[in-house]
Amino acid sequence: QVQLVESGGGTVQAGDSLRLSCAASGRTSSSYGMGWFRQAPGREREFVARISGNGGSTYYADSLKGRFTISRDRAKNTVYLQMNSLKPEDTAGYYCAATVKFWGSSNSDDYSYWGQGTQVTVSS
Numbered sequence: 001q002v003q004l005v006e007s008g009g010g011t012v013q014a015g016d017s018l019r020l021s022c023a024a025s026g027r028t029s030s031s032y033g034m035g036w037f038r039q040a041p042g043r044e045r046e047f048v049a050r051i052s053g054n055g056g057s058t059y060y061a062d063s064l065k066g067r068f069t070i071s072r073d074r075a076k077n078t079v080y081l082q083m084n085s086l087k088p089e090d091t092a093g094y095y096c097a098a099t100v101k102f103w104g105s106s107n108s109d110d111y112s113y114w115g116q117g118t119q120v121t122v123s124s
Contacts, residue, residue, distance in 0.1 A: 002026045002098050002113040009094060009118030012086055016122070020081040022096030022115055030054070033104030034079045035111060036070060038092035038120075048094070049081065050104030057103060086122045093117040 008020040022034070035050040049060045049070035058070050069082040079096055097111035105111065 002028055002032070004096050004098060004113055004115035006094065006096050006115040006118040009120045011121040011123065014087055014122055014124050016086050017082070017084045018086065018120060020083070020094055020096075020118060020120075022079040022081075024077040024079070024098065028077050028098075029100075030074050031100075031102050032098045033101045034070075034072060035097050035099065035104050035106075035108075036079075036081045036094060037097060037108055038090075038094045039117075040092040043092075045095075045108055046092075047106045047108070050106060051079065052104055053102045059104070059106065061106075083120070086120075088122045088124045091120060091122050093119050 003026045005023045031053040036048040037045050039045040047061050051058050051070045055072045067085050072079045095117045096115045098113040099111045
């Protein structure tokens with residue numbers, strides 16, 4: 001089993017930045033791909049970004065390129081999501097997830113482990 005715990009969410013104003021963290025524990029593996037997803041009330045879960053097991057490959061939702069950056073510290077078993085120039089439409093619960101697919105995936109069905117989520121609220 002892999003446990004994932006997100007942190008770093010909060011309430012900010014439009015234009016601000018936040019960095020989310022996802023700490024992994026348990027039977028973690030540096031070969032696991034990791035991803036971030038988000039879900040706003042009344043909307044489906046949405047892919048945000050993914051990163052490969054070695055951190056060498058990243059991929060983003062087209063609408064978020066240039067504002068969001070995913071990274072990982074393998075020594076700390078932690079994945080980060082740096083979010084800049086936040087907009088009210090970024091308001092959502094943000095979830096990290098782990099998959100045995102080394103390159104990660106944009107499909108939430110490919111992820112076996114999920115964190116409990118952290119709320120991000122952006123006011124205008």
